[in-house]
Amino acid sequence: MHSTRPFEPKNGFVKWFDRQLPLFSVLHGALVSYPTPKNLNYWWSFGSLAALMLGVQIITGIILAMHYTPHTAMAFASVEHIMRDVNYGWLLRYVHANGASFFFIVVYIHIFRGLYYGSYKAPRELLWMLGLVIYLLMMATAFMGYVLPWGQMSFWGATVITNLFSAIPFIGTDLVTLLWGGFSVDNPTLNRFFSLHFLLPFVIAGVAILHIWALHIPGSNNPLGIDVKGPQDQIDFHPYHTAKDAFMVSLLLLVFFAMVFFAPNTLGHPDNYIQADPLVTPAHIVPEWYYLPFYAILRSIPDKLLGVVAMFAAILILFALPWLDRCKVRSGTFRPIFKQFYWLLVIDVIVLGVVGAKPAEGVWLIVGRIATAYYFFHFLILLPILSKVEKTRPLPESISQAVLAKHA
Amino acid sequence: MNNKNILAGIALIAGVAVSSMAFAATNGEKPVHPKQGWxxxxxxGAHYDRQAAQRGFQIYREACHSCHSLNFVSFRQLEGIGFSEPEIKAIAASFTVMGEPDMETGDVKERPGQPFDYIPSTFANPEAAAASNNGAIPPDLSLMVKARPGGASYLYSILTGYREPTAEELKHVPGGKIPDGGHFNPYKAGHVIAMPPPLMDGLITYTEGQPPATVEQMAYDVSTFLAWAAEPKLEQRKSMGFVVVVFLLIxxxxxxxxYKRISKQVLGH
Incomplete structure (x- = not known):
């Protein structure tokens, strides 16, 4: 991608530094002169918002780690110490706990934006897959983070989820013992989860850099899904997107802090304010909301091993998406049938989320099975067929022409 | 109506039906807590009712403390419900806590509490608590209000909810009868609670000028106190939140x- 504005530093130090290590050039290319399609809508801001939430989580997490004690006898009390005695500890903890949820909200919107506008299609398959790697790492990180307060849901959630690995043939039991560092979820488990919960966010940050790098090679997709034809279709990242993203950041923080200050425990489970007790099982063990659709898929399959396979397949299938949906037209805007099924998929995932929060019995089991079946049907059967038979609407000549027509 | 709209319509109806079923299921299972204007x-302007919380501390001390610990609350924190420093010193001194090892002999002796001490538990360990309570450990109350759906209203409901079950209600109790050592309470999950009714009218003697110690009044007071114990930074949080939200709105x-100005300059619209 060629910038319309080459980097020409005036400052002597910057010149000297950049000659030896072009750090300033790279940052300038990413945040100032990165050429973007002119027609990006607000949904394209969620990448920046995800980066912001990662930063919020890392900063609050590092400070929380200074006050937290990863020991089964002290973890719960150390969290209360943070809530009661550490200066603004309550704020740090509520920002970090709700920050995880908001990171997922932002990332889910980011993923569903990509699904609608075909951002996973060539030449952006690798970009899409790196995003999925980030998502998987986020799931692992958030799961281990939820164990750290050592409440009832921490302990029993950890027990249920780690036990899933015992379904793997031959090595399952040994693998679970390795995960636990013993024969049940106990102090070694808490210690390794703390260590990994501290490590993985930096791995996420690393993959996020690769994700952005892979974005800057082909450049951003856009709501029309057509390629950029020349400079008339583009605009520099700064000042247009810096101003737009700043507005979106402020809007996100408004909703986020309204939650942090006025309803900080809404997304959590009351049982996690009861200290972990291996002898008392909660009536319903429910994972955090962001896992619920996958939890519903897991429980909709009567066989343990197949349930685990289905749950992981539900995510891994997305890695194959660029080859399942071979329609040349990227944007859902020009795919009348795809568009309808896209919204059906959105509803399907929400339904799975609702089912995941309910006990796996009666009508919920049936709804869960139908929704699970549709999820796989959508990706494995519907999309490959649609990409062959769907009659797409004519694409506009160019981005600038479409923009001009819209604002004529 | 063309095919597309029909499809979208079906999807929408399915979604609405499922979410309304979700609501129906949650409302059917648990009784609704009487609404309290907390x-x-x-x-x-969220604040703890200081007078109620102080009376609530008195109730905790005289009626709850013999079974329930309050491990995460220290005497110094009582400043948060309006006790003065001399009052806190007096309250702390009226409790006996285990002291520090003696420098000469290494013996640990009991001593009067200090503001920095945590409210001591009646029982030396969980085993002692279980032994005195039919094998069930009375839960710590520090976080009780946050550990139950419904918060302070749940606690209030439990404390005022003891009564004889109707024949219809008894059918829903597992086994069809209240087990020995159990008590009927419609607000408790499963409708049977091990704790005997802890409050009765006039149980506590409030100081002069305070409202009469009815069960309802005491339940309100101790729920207020325990709400504070569970979330002592709530007032600071909500008042700071108001400023933050107004700032972010602007x-x-x-x-x-x-953004709109820049857009007009660089994009022309």
Whole structure:
């Protein structure tokens, strides 16, 4: 991608530094002169918002780690110490706990934006897959983070989820013992989860850099899904997107802090304010909301091993998406049938989320099975067929022409 | 109506049906807690009723403390419900805590509490608590209000909810009868609670000028106290939150305006 504005530093130090290590050039290319399609809508801001939430989580997490004690006898009390005695500890903890949820909200919107506008299609398959790697790492990180307060849901959630690995043939039991560092979820488990919960966010940050790098090679997709034809279709990242993203950041923080200050425990489970007790099982063990659709898929399959396979397949299938949906037209805007099924998929995932929060019995089991079946049907059967038979609407000549027509 | 709209319509109906089923399921299972006008649950101007919380501390001390610990609350924190420093010193001194090892002999002796001490538990260990309570450990109350759906209203409901079950209600109790050592309470999950009714009218003697110690009044007071114990930074949180939200409202407005201006300059629209 060629910038319309080459980097020409005036400052002597910057010149000297950049000659030896072009750090300033790279940052300038990413945040100032990165050429973007002119027609990006607000949904394209969620990448920046995800980066912001990662930063919020890392900063609050590092400070929380200074006050937290990863020991089964002290973890719960150390969290209360943070809530009661550490200066603004309550704020740090509520920002970090709700920050995880908001990171997922932002990332889910980011993923569903990509699904609608075909951002996973060539030449952006690798970009899409790196995003999925980030998502998987986020799931692992958030799961281990939820164990750290050592409440009832921490302990029993950890027990249920780690036990899933015992379904793997031959090595399952040994693998679970390795995960636990013993024969049940106990102090070694808490210690390794703390260590990994501290490590993985930096791995996420690393993959996020690769994700952005892979974005800057082909450049951003856009709501029309057509390629950029020349400079008339583009605009520099700064000042247009810096101003737009700043507005979106402020809007996100408004909703986020309204939650942090006025309803900080809404997304959590009351049982996690009861200290972990291996002898008392909660009536319903429910994972955090962001896992619920996958939890519903897991429980909709009567066989343990197949349930685990289905749950992981539900995510891994997305890695194959660029080859399942071979329609040349990227944007859902020009795919009348795809568009309808896209919204059906959105509803399907929400339904799975609702089912995941309910006990796996009666009508919920049936709804869960139908929704699970549709999820796989959508990706494995519907999309490959649609990409062959769907009659797409004519694409506009160019981005600038479409923009001009819209604002004529 | 063409095919597309029909499809979208079906999808929408399915979604609405499922979410309304979700609501129906949650409302059918648990009784609704009587609504309390808790001043600490307000959005603007949220505060703990200091008088009620102080009376609530008295109730905790005289009626709850013999079984329930309050491990995460120290005497110094009682400043948060309006006790003065001399009052806190007096309260702390009226409790006996295990002291520090003697420098000469290494013996640990009991001593009067100090403001920095945590409210001591009646029982030396969980085993002792279980032994005195039919094998069931009375739960710590520090976080009780946050550890149950419904918060302070749940606690109030439990404390005022003891009564004889109707024949219809008894059918829903597992086994069809209240087990020995159990008590009927419609607000408790499963409708049977091990704790005997802890409050009765006039149980506590409030100081002069305070309202009469009815069960309802005491339940309100001790629920207020325990709400504070579970979330002592609530007042600070909500008042700071008001400033933050107003600030972000203005900032978001300004940033939207500047984005639109820049958009006009560089894109022409």
């Amino acid at each position: 001043p600490h649950e307000k959005v603007i 900032l978001t407005g300004l940033l939207f305006w500047s």
